[in-house]
Amino acid sequence: MEKHKKYNTEVTGAEAVILALLDENVTDVFGYPGGAIMPVYDALYDYMDRLNHYLVRHEQGATHAAQGYSRVSGKPGIVFATSGPGATNLITGIADAQIDSTPMVCITGQVHSHLLGTDAFQETDVVGISMPVTKWNIQVTKAEDIAPAIAKAFYIATTGRPGPVLVDITKDAQFGKTKYKHEKCESIRSYFPCPKVNEEEVNAAAELINNAKRPYILCGHGVLLSGAEKQLLALAEKADIPVASTLLGLSAFPPTHPLYVGYLGMHGNYGPNYLTNECDVLIAIGMRFDDRVTGNVSKYAKQAKVVHFEIDPSEINKIIHADAAVMGDAKESLDLLLPKIKSQKRTEWLKRFADCNDVEFEKVIKEAINPNSEKLRMAEVIHKFHNISNGNAIVVTDVGQHQMITSRYYKSNIPNHFVTSGGLGTMGFGLPAAIGAKVAQPNKEVVTVIGDGGFQMTIQELGTIMQSDIAVKIIILNNNFLGMVRQWQQLFFDRRYSFTEMKNPDFITIAKGYGIKGKKVTERANLEDALKEMYESKQAFLLEVVVENEENVFPMVATGASVSEITLE
């Protein structure tokens, strides 16, 4: 369908917003109307056949939905919000998108330009407030500046290391008239999103990798963002290198592949953490050495030479010194690297990972997925869910113990099918992000796993599911605790459970109130059938699983400890 025929005709600034979005191939928007953005919503009324708008129940929900949308589609997520509280409610989601490199374009209404700085009704300095958490932002006060600002916003959000941008548009600019013209932004003279890969840097990396006895690949979100999954696989296979993934890198490497050794981080797998301090060349691809991955930096991979593939120059040497840094897009870099890599076999080195895996299986996994306990355990729920869905569902988590368990026990087979809030660790992310993911991939099963705490942070988005009929499946792992904080209180604060016990509502009744089918499981015997019913449901479904109250997630790298000091119990 033709998007519109408005080139060079006079339109309002508000209509220019809509037209510019259509010209950027936007099909879906998450938002919430209010005074200062009413002209845009009025213009939207004429374009409802071309632009699907999803009415969320809180602006934070719109940002997480936009994130979920982006993470599974590769397209930027779009958010509308009004000025003042509407705009400030976006900040958590914007910060989350910034730290997890998710492209998002937020459009906020602002008070009339003559009222700026007067403490007018619903005026906040959202450009100032969002500055530290956006890749870029701008305030537009004239109708004719709207289309160029939006074009620039899309270019910045989606190129290089992606991130959130915010365009704040005063109400008079929305009402103003302008001749509509859209020119796609192709470059900005002060912005170099993607450094051209330097052949010498690639040669230096290849030399280190070819001479390595015990090389080890850490794959991060950058592999997914760049679409370098095939190149990563080819590199690993050619040189027989074990691959571990960061939380945000999950699904970039096939989890069933013999070279896949597991997941990194505080609650990651035993071998991947422990053997970091035994490799001789550490190959970091599109990851940023987050403190949850490194543990104590002064005891991290000190014996190893580090090769860092990274698109953002400010990440090089930020945390870990790189002996060879290859700046640029991961896919392009690996394409150049591959022909320079010698084929090798590393049976002994790989066996170390297999041995560690055996230890972890014996001490942690076996009991976790097949427990003797009377009450259900989180890992067995996720393990069963994995088997039912064959690892093919789009899985969205919230933040906490259930998130770590899901990252450990759900093995996502398909790239970009695992969505979680990593850097910011935003409780309340799961439900709205799952809504966004389902909107982007309506033909896929989207299942969000959430704790009882996080669910109640954005529980109102059940209303969005109801109104827009979004078939999201929800698994609540209910332990009646803020489990991760409780675990830390148990381990590091002498079991002083300060405000971590939750008195919870009847989730099934709440779901029913929103017209969403629900089921509560407390017995092991009913778990499998309930999971199947949830997974096979054509509509949204809420499955509450009551689990062990005081279960701890292991292995664990305690704060301040080295990755090689990872504990199994």
Add this chain to the structure above:
Amino acid sequence: MNQTYTISIFTEDIIGLLNRVTIIFTRRHINIESITASESEVKGIYRYTIVVTVSEEQVQKLVKQIDKQIEVLKAFYHLNSEIISKELALYKISAEALNENELFTRIVNQNHAKILSISPDYIVVEKTGDEREILHLFYDLEKFGMLEFVRSGRVAITKPMKTLTSYLKELENKNKTTVKHFNN
């Protein structure tokens, strides 16, 4: 080891960009000792000069974060030995200094300062120099009764640096290489 670094930042002329840059310092709990901003020799391109006392590792990271801002063209850092820098100071002192005219004039001359204005109540003295020289004159004049004192931030010209115009040409070429969109 902490040292004094002068950071020179070339930017587009954008509202709020200075805020974006200073946030980078605030977030890392680094104090800005002085800051100046003005248009550079190229129309429409602004130059910020920021002085900080940090380690070399810190200044490297700061400059990378500054460079990362979309509308920053380029940021550099230099040690004092790599730049020629000056500050300007104005001193307002009580007109009573004229009672000791000989001493006062000698101090002004020895410090290579200049008398800008004399009125019945006060005298304004101007001095250009480095921080040490400016403070030296401050202590010398203090005995006459210091009514007001103001110092500009540092302005600095770097010794070994390409011209901004040649740098801008490089940037144009850099952007001619194809850019990969995330959503393509």
